[in-house]
Amino acid sequence: MRPEMTAASVDTGLKTSSERGALARARLLRGLLPALSLALVLIAIAWLNPRAISYFGFSLMLNLAIPIALATIAQMFVIAGNELDLSIGTFVGFVGCVTATWLKDAPLIGVAILLGSIGVYALLGALIHLRNLPSIVVTLGMSFVWQGLAILVLPKPGGKAPDWLLAIMAFKPPFVPFPIIAALLIGLIVHFGLMRTSYGVILRGSGGNPAALGRAGWSLLKTKIVLFSLAGLFGVLSGMALIGITTSADANIGNGYTLLAIAGVILGGGEFVGGRVSPIGAVLGALTLALAASPLLTFMHIPPDWQVAANGAILIIVLAARVLISRRER
């Protein structure tokens, strides 16, 4: 951590109580930002097309929210350790191809491949730590590896999802659509693990102040391996969930997820350095992107050409809002 940051935190400790109150309000506002942006998108959709706000409407609009949320969580673990994974999209695609072929035809081999790929993620974490490599370049290279493997597993679009997976993803609980329940569950489980357990604190600390953590006797190699393995695990879940929805696979199916996942983490209040991430925020960010990308634009009669731009614009607007709030924080 840079010296000026520590100096700033000492300053905040010396502020008067009224200043501290204002600070707390700004922090709260900042924490609520992901929820506020999601609410804003929901209000816009409700205003443009009231019929969309229904059980059926949400099931349809949030169709792909589960895999996006899982990929976002995967990216969040990597970002928590001050790294960036530019291969998560092609990894999700690779998992999708394995799910639609091996996992259905020879479940044992399929499971072994998926576990092995999580192992590869663990090795990557170790490699990045031991050789002090830039994760951007390593994962950029890995994105080619996963894409190549995906094409080898499934040269042409096709395959079929295992029946049990289709059954899970087609689950229709009463009152609340499945994607919402699933997203809530994912957010809460990861929130508990990362924010409420003692090892979760260590994991985030490895991004916040690695030197201090290392001196306190914690293995930074282990934290990096754990963070990358968790990213691999959630990447696998994301790929499987995706195939459970689309029923068949294609080697390029996950390519868009890399950027979407980074955007989701940042929208959810995460920061690139310092181990500052928020699992619930990340899930909310993923939902916001899932809703804003297509349903909102369709209702606003904006041609699909501009869907990608909408993601960029939302990112910029939310970040601008965050800057305004942060100014008040000082």
Next chain:
Amino acid sequence: MVSVKALLGRPWIWSFLGAVLVWLATIVFTGGYGAGGMVTAALSLAVFTVIVGVGQMFVITLGPGNVDLSLPANIGLASAVAMKVMDGSDTMIAVGLLAALATGAAIGVVNYLLIWALRIPPIIATLSASFIIQSIDISYGRGLQIKPPPGFADFANWQVLGIPVLAILTVLFTIGAAIALQRMIYGRSVLAIGQNIRAAWLAGVNVGRIRFLTYTLSGALGGIDGALLAGYFRGANVDIGNEYLLASIAVVVIGGTSVAGGKANVPGVWGAALFLVLLLTMLNTFGVSAGVRLLLTGLIIVGVITAAGGQKALR
């Protein structure tokens, strides 16, 4: 012996060695057939990676977190703008090139404005910008005249004695970039910022202006690259710049520039670009499938990075 040792000490020599090795492996496979043609083809393709690689190198040298992810979208949009302005007419070539340059530079300016005004990491700023640029390109490029004027296409493919003229021009440009990096105030400031932004600021370097110039430079180079690519491949499309995200970052790192910033070198960009292009040629010559080619490209990049090792943190 001393000179050999000094040469081996240069960080960029390894990328050239790699390129020669890959080239030798290929001509051994073909039995010497097409050895010269391969160099010509490699030179003409490497040019496009070198141009964006130099821009990316200056950006990465600014320090950790500095990277321009908007280059692919930038190249796509600038190539469309150039072709639209040239409109298939030889008289408009210069205007079209200027338009591409201006488009790229404008994208660079927007990138820096986002970084500066929103105080966000460059990765996210250039990423958000690239989302928007991509959409503009898709929407703008629809139903566009995408063929370059014949004179421009011939120029981009022009060879003298088996050496592409574009490659000669690019060598001149990279010599200029090397001088700018090592001998001019601008380049020294970039290096100083990359080594320690606070120290550079205290030493009186105008950090904001140098970063602004660097992102604008990277954007402008992306723009001109887009126009040249459209000329070389005789047409523009939305995906024309896609491979240059990985390529631009990879050539910088393989070429021996430090990802932690503050240490850069220009010759390595050429060596690494030739290495990557020849690698693809080799895999194509061996007749491997698309899947294996991607797999090996990725593994070799990861392998090279691992062998080169990261930088020990300063301090």
